Amino acid sequence: MDEKSYILEADSLYHVYESKAEEGNVVALRGLSVKVEQGEAVAVIGPSGSGKSTLLKSLGGLMTPTAGRVFLDGSDMTKLEGADLVEHRRSTVSFIFQEGNLLPDLSGLDNVMQPLRHAGIPAPEAKRQAVAVLERLGMTSRMKALPEQLSGGEQQRIAIARALITKPKLILADEPTGSLDPFTSQSVLDLFRELHKEEDVAFLIVTHSHDVADFSDRSLELRDGRFVAQHGEGIEVNDLIQNRELILDDIGTVSFPPDILLKLGGPGRYAVELIEPGRITLVSQAAKATAAAGNHRIYVANCPACDHEYGSTQEKQCPDCGSSRPKR
Numbered sequence: 001m002d003e004k005s006y007i008l009e010a011d012s013l014y015h016v017y018e019s020k021a022e023e024g025n026v027v028a029l030r031g032l033s034v035k036v037e038q039g040e041a042v043a044v045i046g047p048s049g050s051g052k053s054t055l056l057k058s059l060g061g062l063m064t065p066t067a068g069r070v071f072l073d074g075s076d077m078t079k080l081e082g083a084d085l086v087e088h089r090r091s092t093v094s095f096i097f098q099e100g101n102l103l104p105d106l107s108g109l110d111n112v113m114q115p116l117r118h119a120g121i122p123a124p125e126a127k128r129q130a131v132a133v134l135e136r137l138g139m140t141s142r143m144k145a146l147p148e149q150l151s152g153g154e155q156q157r158i159a160i161a162r163a164l165i166t167k168p169k170l171i172l173a174d175e176p177t178g179s180l181d182p183f184t185s186q187s188v189l190d191l192f193r194e195l196h197k198e199e200d201v202a203f204l205i206v207t208h209s210h211d212v213a214d215f216s217d218r219s220l221e222l223r224d225g226r227f228v229a230q231h232g233e234g235i236e237v238n239d240l241i242q243n244r245e246l247i248l249d250d251i252g253t254v255s256f257p258p259d260i261l262l263k264l265g266g267p268g269r270y271a272v273e274l275i276e277p278g279r280i281t282l283v284s285q286a287a288k289a290t291a292a293a294g295n296h297r298i299y300v301a302n303c304p305a306c307d308h309e310y311g312s313t314q315e316k317q318c319p320d321c322g323s324s325r326p327k328r
């Protein structure tokens with residue numbers, strides 16, 4: 001690890017879901033590396049199936065990736081086990097998932113209090129803190145209901161309150177505002193912003209939302225289990241070409257987003273034509289070969305218009321009829 005202090009550092013993560021089905025195994029993460037600094041907010045954007053949830057679960061220690069290492073606040077999660085893993089996770093990170101966040105037999109309020117009760121905080125104090133967070137999320141009137149009696153958005157707000165209550169250093173969230181209306185979504189983001197600015201909480205948030213990506217310090221673009229680009233502030237989630245930076249990693253690998261690859265001429269061999277500090281010129285060998293073949297085309301022997309015989313001359317125009325001489 002280098003000098004900077006990272007709350008999260010993942011190195012060359014691979015994950016393969018093994019399957020006996022016809023389609024075979026699914027490679028969900030393909031050598032992915034990422035670093036999040038203390039107090040940094042990072043968004044992860046990418047199409048459905050690109051590996052976002054798999055990444056989040058691997059980073060939070062809820063799933064062991066097939067290969068690669070994850071450091072959470074300096075500890076290697078892939079080496080911790082049992083009670084040590086649970087304790088390190090509890091004291092560092094909170095999750096907000098797409099679904100299945102809540103314990104079904106506990107009321108909303110009890111769900112939010114539960115992490116504090118686990119940490120040995122007496123019930124009256126746990127309740128006071130839980131109600132305070134629920135109040136900020138506009139959820140006090142429905143907090144006594146069981147999860148199944150709540151709407152999707154209400155359940156999500158309970159899950160958010162539960163994630164915030166332990167004052168984690170890092171929040172891993174999978175589409176946290178996905179099931180919320182714009183107004184509630186804005187109040188959740190305001191709360192995130194406050195935690196980010198005032199309490200230096202770091203975030204890694206999977207999102208399709210412009211507002212969430214905009215809240216983040218930077219956004220990483222995930223495609224087929226690999227980060228292919230990064231975007232700074234003011235990201236346009238519907239037009240990723242703008243404001244896009246490619247990432248060259250520590251081992252010298254750069255991945256091209258599919259649209260750039262297409263424009264470049266697709267996969268294949270590229271010659272390095274020029275290297276200057278901060279700039280490299282690549283030339284497609286396929287394009288070069290086509291151009292070279294073009295140069296080698298030779299002039300026709302007879303004029304297609306009047307059948308004049310050029311012989312071995314390099315004349316470009318027919319001396320008999322004036323037609324230009326084509327190549328073949």
Ligand SMILES: Nc1ncnc2c1ncn2[C@@H]1O[C@H](COP(=O)(O)OP(=O)(O)OP(=O)(O)O)[C@@H](O)[C@H]1O
Pocket residue numbers: 017018019026027028046047048049050051052053054055
């Ligand atoms: N339990 C599993 N078994 C087998 N394959 C899986 C499993 N979970 C996910 N996958 C596959 O792994 C790939 C990545 O899935 P993942 O859930 O990480 O995608 P995602 O980016 O979160 O998608 P979405 O935006 O739809 O939530 C997909 O091709 C998916 O079909």
Ligand SMILES: [Mg+2]
Pocket residue numbers: 052053054098174
């Ligand atoms: Mg997902």
